[in-house]
Amino acid sequence: MKITMAHGSGGKSTSDLIEEVFRRSFTDPVLAELDDSAVLPGAEKIAVTTDSFVVKPLFFPGGDIGRLCVCGTVNDLLMSGARPRYLTCGFILEEGAETGDLERIAASMAETAREAGVRIVAGDTKVVEGAGGVLINTAGVGFVPPGISAGPANCRDGDAVLVSGFLGEHHAAILSGRMGIENEIRSDCAPLGGMVGAMLEDGVRLHAMRDVTRGGLATVLGEFASASRCRIELDEAALPVSEQVRGFCGLLGLDPLYMGNEGKMTAVVAAEDAEKALSCMRSHRYGENAAIVGRVVGRDGPGVCMRTRLGGLRVVGPLYGEGLPRIC
Amino acid sequence: MCVALSGKVVSVNGRRATVAFSGNLVEAEAGLVRVKPGDRVLVHAGCILQVLSEDEGRELEELYRELEEVL
Amino acid sequence: MTDVRAFLRDYGGPPVRLMEVCGTHTAQIARCGIPGMLSPAIRLISGPGCPVCVTVTAYLDRLVALCMEPDTTVLTFGDLMRVRGSRRSLNDAKAAGGRVRMLYSPMDALKLARENPGRLYVFAAVGFETTAPVYAMLLERAESEGIGNLKLLTSLKTMPPVIEWICTNQGGVDGFLAPGHVSVITGSRIFKPLSDRFGLPFVVAGFEGEQILAAVYALVRLRGKKKVLNLYRSVVTERGNETAQQAVRRYFEPCGAAWRGMGIIPGSGMILRPEYARFDAGSAGLDEDRGFDARCLCAKVLTGAIAPTSCPMFGCECTPRTPRGACMISQEGSCYNYFVNGRGPQ
Numbered sequence: 138m139k140i141t142m143a144h145g146s147g148g149k150s151t152s153d154l155i156e157e158v159f160r161r162s163f164t165d166p167v168l169a170e171l172d173d174s175a176v177l178p179g180a181e182k183i184a185v186t187t188d189s190f191v192v193k194p195l196f197f198p199g200g201d202i203g204r205l206c207v208c209g210t211v212n213d214l215l216m217s218g219a220r221p222r223y224l225t226c227g228f229i230l231e232e233g234a235e236t237g238d239l240e241r242i243a244a245s246m247a248e249t250a251r252e253a254g255v256r257i258v259a260g261d262t263k264v265v266e267g268a269g270g271v272l273i274n275t276a277g278v279g280f281v282p283p284g285i286s287a288g289p290a291n292c293r294d295g296d297a298v299l300v301s302g303f304l305g306e307h308h309a310a311i312l313s314g315r316m317g318i319e320n321e322i323r324s325d326c327a328p329l330g331g332m333v334g335a336m337l338e339d340g341v342r343l344h345a346m347r348d349v350t351r352g353g354l355a356t357v358l359g360e361f362a363s364a365s366r367c368r369i370e371l372d373e374a375a376l377p378v379s380e381q382v383r384g385f386c387g388l389l390g391l392d393p394l395y396m397g398n399e400g401k402m403t404a405v406v407a408a409e410d411a412e413k414a415l416s417c418m419r420s421h422r423y424g425e426n427a428a429i430v431g432r433v434v435g436r437d438g439p440g441v442c443m444r445t446r447l448g449g450l451r452v453v454g455p456l457y458g459e460g461l462p463r464i465c
Numbered sequence: 466m467c468v469a470l471s472g473k474v475v476s477v478n479g480r481r482a483t484v485a486f487s488g489n490l491v492e493a494e495a496g497l498v499r500v501k502p503g504d505r506v507l508v509h510a511g512c513i514l515q516v517l518s519e520d521e522g523r524e525l526e527e528l529y530r531e532l533e534e535v536l
Numbered sequence: 537m538t539d540v541r542a543f544l545r546d547y548g549g550p551p552v553r554l555m556e557v558c559g560t561h562t563a564q565i566a567r568c569g570i571p572g573m574l575s576p577a578i579r580l581i582s583g584p585g586c587p588v589c590v591t592v593t594a595y596l597d598r599l600v601a602l603c604m605e606p607d608t609t610v611l612t613f614g615d616l617m618r619v620r621g622s623r624r625s626l627n628d629a630k631a632a633g634g635r636v637r638m639l640y641s642p643m644d645a646l647k648l649a650r651e652n653p654g655r656l657y658v659f660a661a662v663g664f665e666t667t668a669p670v671y672a673m674l675l676e677r678a679e680s681e682g683i684g685n686l687k688l689l690t691s692l693k694t695m696p697p698v699i700e701w702i703c704t705n706q707g708g709v710d711g712f713l714a715p716g717h718v719s720v721i722t723g724s725r726i727f728k729p730l731s732d733r734f735g736l737p738f739v740v741a742g743f744e745g746e747q748i749l750a751a752v753y754a755l756v757r758l759r760g761k762k763k764v765l766n767l768y769r770s771v772v773t774e775r776g777n778e779t780a781q782q783a784v785r786r787y788f789e790p791c792g793a794a795w796r797g798m799g800i801i802p803g804s805g806m807i808l809r810p811e812y813a814r815f816d817a818g819s820a821g822l823d824e825d826r827g828f829d830a831r832c833l834c835a836k837v838l839t840g841a842i843a844p845t846s847c848p849m850f851g852c853e854c855t856p857r858t859p860r861g862a863c864m865i866s867q868e869g870s871c872y873n874y875f876v877n878g879r880g881p882q
Contacts, residue, residue: 321488454878497777498779512673
């Protein structure tokens with residue numbers, strides 16, 4: 138079977154690929170949890186994660202591959218309850234890549250690492266034949282304070298579901314460039330340090346959390362619903378989507394629920410702590426448009442559904458295919 | 466089968482027009498209907514199909530009232 | 537003011553079966569969760585409104601063959617890339633080295649053709665009356681700019697003949713949710729002869745949830761009456777866009793077209809006129825439909841004979857991830873929408 142673009146979308150094809158091809162060889166029990174970071178025993182609990190970044194174009198409104206590769210890995214560590222500390226970075230450069238671009242990328246990585254409070258402590262570079270592309274892998278290490286136990290299987294009946302701001306911004310920014318559609322949508326690429334800490338310090342009972350990346354909010358919540366064997370009901374009217382992204386999605390027949398971000402998180406918290414969690418998110422630099430978007434309802438089997446603006450009920454399934462814009 | 470969206474004409478350039486959809490600017494073909502800046506238009510597959518008439522702003526209530534007369 | 541929602545929810549009159557014949561309506565009905573808001577006595581059936589779903593495998597096979605030819609690139613809308621012909625889809629062909637590009641608008645093909653005079657570009661011209669004028673515009677531009685390396689492989693279809701086919705060969709429909717954007721071009725009057733002949737109401741509806749509900753309400757109230765009602769007056773008139781109609785007539789003429797599940801319906805398609813044959817990439821005679829899974833019931837789903845949920849493969853062997861037929865592949869396909877949105881009476 139040849140790899141197709143759908144395998145990279147973050148949806149069903151990706152999870153099937155992992156299940157059918159990689160799982161057989163990578164059988165580590167911690168890895169099997171498929172969480173954002175592997176939390177491992179040690180003197181302190183260590184969180185380790187890795188991610189590779191292949192975005193094109195390298196520079197886009199709101200960010201670049203450098204900022205992205207730091208934020209992506211930092212956020213994965215944060216979502217496992219860790220305090221991110223160290224990053225490695227491996228570059229795979231295709232022949233023809235410009236050193237001027239690499240300088241900009243490296244500067245962006247350094248600045249973002251400073252903002253996120255992490256140190257880039259190891260690196261590697263390889264050059265291969267190609268057409269001038271730049272691919273970056275970052276691995277990250279952080280330490281998990283005792284008492285943290287958020288995980289996708291922890292959602293409970295009655296819990297509130299929050300999201301820290303506008304959906305789909307990163308995906309829309311990248312696609313806009315590719316499709317030649319002019320707008321002011323910028324990638325929301327950002328490190329979310331401080332947001333989780335603020336909630337924990339305020340005593341929010343955080344049951345599950347994850348950053349919303351490729352595949353969108355629907356994909357993350359689907360994974361939570363499946364792991365926790367619960368039903369999550371969203372309120373369409375409560376979903377935060379900027380007007381421009383809404384218009385963009387309308388133009389291309391896309392659904393913001395399946396569009397990726399790079400600087401937003403979703404959190405499932407105890408019902409009584411919903412307002413507190415919301416307030417923590419909204420006070421954060423990158424949480425301006427945070428909202429409570431749904432509830433865990435615990436009945437009728439696992440899955441995500443949505444009360445539509447019209448008042449009907451619709452199932453929100455996993456993402457199939459690539460999320461290609463449709464016309465007819 | 467016909468995903469089409471309504472937007473506002475920002476400028477006209479011969480047979481092409483720039484149309485804004487909540488801040489997203491798209492160049493569309495304007496050969497099928499006469500348009501001018503400020504017009505609300507329906508766009509499908511990069512082509513303006515029609516100019517929206519003032520009817521667009523009508524409340525649904527009014528529509529239902531009319532329906533009652535017809536049914 | 538009439539409480540339309542309560543009426544629809546509590547309706548206890550004679551059972552009503554209404555068909556929508558526009559894939560975009562199918563998708564919107566599913567997305568808004570409308571079926572669950574209706575009394576069980578009101579059934580919404582999806583018809584042959586998805587141009588990708590009704591396109592026969594011979595057409596896809598030809599596209600796949602074209603994209604594998606040297607110096608030829610196939611240009612297409614997104615959905616068509618995933619649908620399989622008798623063996624492969626354009627996506628499969630692309631992974632095997634075929635040249636395929638996805639475009640948002642056919643007009644984007646002009647720039648490509650202009651900038652790469654050594655390549656032949658073939659646009660997969662699929663669609664209904666809404667999209668035909670866009671292809672006409674494309675040809676007008678190609679003509680005036682003297683572009684010689686752009687062709688169309690057409691699979692253009694029209695609504696009235698297929699609606700007639702359903703009413704004649706299938707029946708069981710008490711009213712039609714008429715396609716909103718087709719009507720922008722054709723005008724609402726194209727449904728009048730059908731309405732008169734079969735004694736059925738046709739309501740032209742917009743695409744917002746509220747508009748669709750209003751149309752369903754009107755159709756239930758109009759049951760048994762010959763009436764064409766336009767509830768999408770901001771863009772639909774009785775006569776439609778006559779400039780667009782003329783543009784289409786200039787380049788295309790009616791022909792028989794093959795529809796999955798219905799065979800060749802005379803006069804239900806559009807093909808390039810002989811004087812424009814130079815723009816045709818070999819569209820005639822692509823009539824064979826050889827599904828890659830003999831158990832696929834898309835043909836019955838497309839005519840509304842069965843609901844997607846009644847197909848034995850639905851949700852088991854046939855899912856969007858492992859589709860066995862076009863209705864599950866296209867995002868405007870009935871099976872796809874029933875599956876991903878959980879459409880169906882609640």
